Amino acid sequence: MTTPTATRPWGRTLPAPVVAPLERIRAGNAYDDNVYSTVDVHWVLYDRVLRVTPATVDDPDRDRFLLSKGHAVAGYYAVLAAKGFIPVDWLDDAGGPDSRLGGHPDRTLVPGVEIGSGSLGHGLGLGVGTALGLRAQGRTTPRVYVLLGDAELDEGSNHEAIAYAGATGLAGLTAIVVDNASASHGWPGGVATRFTVNGWTAATVDGHDHDALHAALTGHDGHRPHVVVAVDGPTPGSRS
Amino acid sequence: MLADISADAFAEAGRRYPDRVVNVGIREQLMVGVAGGLALAGQRPIVHSYAPFLVERAYEQIKLDLDHQGVGAVLVSIGASYDRAEAGRTHLAPADVALIDTLDGWTVHVPGHPDEVPDLLRDAVCGQHSTYLRLSLRSNRRAYPQAGGLQVVRDAGPGAALLVAVGPVLDAALAAVAGLPVTVAYTHRPRPFDVTGLRALAGGEVIVVEPYLAGTSTRVVAEALADRPHRLLSLGVGRAELRRYGTAEDHDRWHGLDPAGLRRAIGDFLAAGHHTGPS
Structure with missing residues (x-):
């Protein structure tokens, strides 16, 4: 087994099981920071939160994970490979002419991928619809998780979804916003306030602290939608 | 799926089926996005608004949240090219069919009489494909309910x-x-x-x-x-x-x-x- 030797600029280690697949998909190229800002969230979700396995990717009662910021795909593919959703050797030619793994994911090509994404601002609406559909079918077990970025929140379509889900108390929905401070004009007052003012519960945590992420990702109260703001950076909590 | 337009007409249905009549408010992007999510969850969404808001404002949601996800819906518009001419350009949608025609595999119905609508709607809802049903106040004197073919x-x-x-x-x-x-x-x-x-x-x-x-x-x-x-x-x-x-x-x-x-x-x-x- 590969030891977790890969490090990020500020010295944190990657989740051990994703090191090898991430190196394989990386193929010596450098990754944008977004890969490293998000891979811990991917890992904690698939390792400790989501009730879905390679055997249950078509089970109507599975939890859904919707990657809205579709460019954060390398860590996603690495986690899917580490968890057995896709063969590890698919990672070797990602983006190639015969590959199922593109620079943005396609749900029709990759087992376990719930939505095709890439154009920002589409995942949360799809997540709201999925949660409504499950509720209409009386399926109270599955939960819908949608992963976004703080810059993605610039897209107005997100705010249509945030307002509607909050106003109607859509309890089966959790949004996760990886906040790597990449929004051009920032979010004065914090990302979470955009949700809480609309009636969501919120938790803002260190986006690389697995226990804190786990607690936040399972911290919904069952009566309203929940948002987890996963803050990226070398010194979480010190940012304004 | 509604975005306030025609919501009153579905109030009674909404009372009977509160989980199956969804009005998201004046949010057309969300309306079509939610339709995509409903379809992903196994539902058959019927999405309705004024033609320019349904097709033109939410075109990327139609392209990505339905087609790219590999799921279908039934879009039902009113207003047509200029049913409410006095409302001006914002409420005219002469390009709606052309825009839908940029997509692959859609069925487009343009009934010419109210009596042609029920069968078209029923068939569309019972089907699997994406369908655009373009309703208009304009009508021919006579209905031809079976005129899918020429x-x-x-x-x-x-x-x-x-x-x-x-x-x-x-x-x-x-x-x-x-x-x-x-x-x-x-x-x-x-x-x-x-x-x-x-x-x-x-x-x-x-x-x-x-x-x-x-x-x-x-x-x-x-x-x-x-x-x-x-x-x-x-x-x-x-x-x-x-x-x-x-x-x-x-x-x-x-x-x-x-x-x-x-x-x-x-x-x-x-x-x-x-x-x-x-x-």
């Missing part, structure tokens, strides 16, 4: 030009060709266009009259007849913004879709064929 309503005999009328322009087209050697066929399903019927009926001259952007079906007709010499006249709503209010009947006249305007255009087209066509 249905001949006026037969001018061998060698006559063929006029295809789509939806509510049929009556005006029939009035326009009175006394002219033109066979008239009707359809309320421009997509998929009845290519087989077209090839069976068409001679060397084809006229298409559509109640939306002129030329929307030029591509499919040209491809269907690519292997035979033919002349094609495509009539419909013009591309230029008129910046005029008035009534739908006024707009018919300004776009040449009233009987007199159609007759002028068709007469010129047929005369040109006699002057320059093969003997």
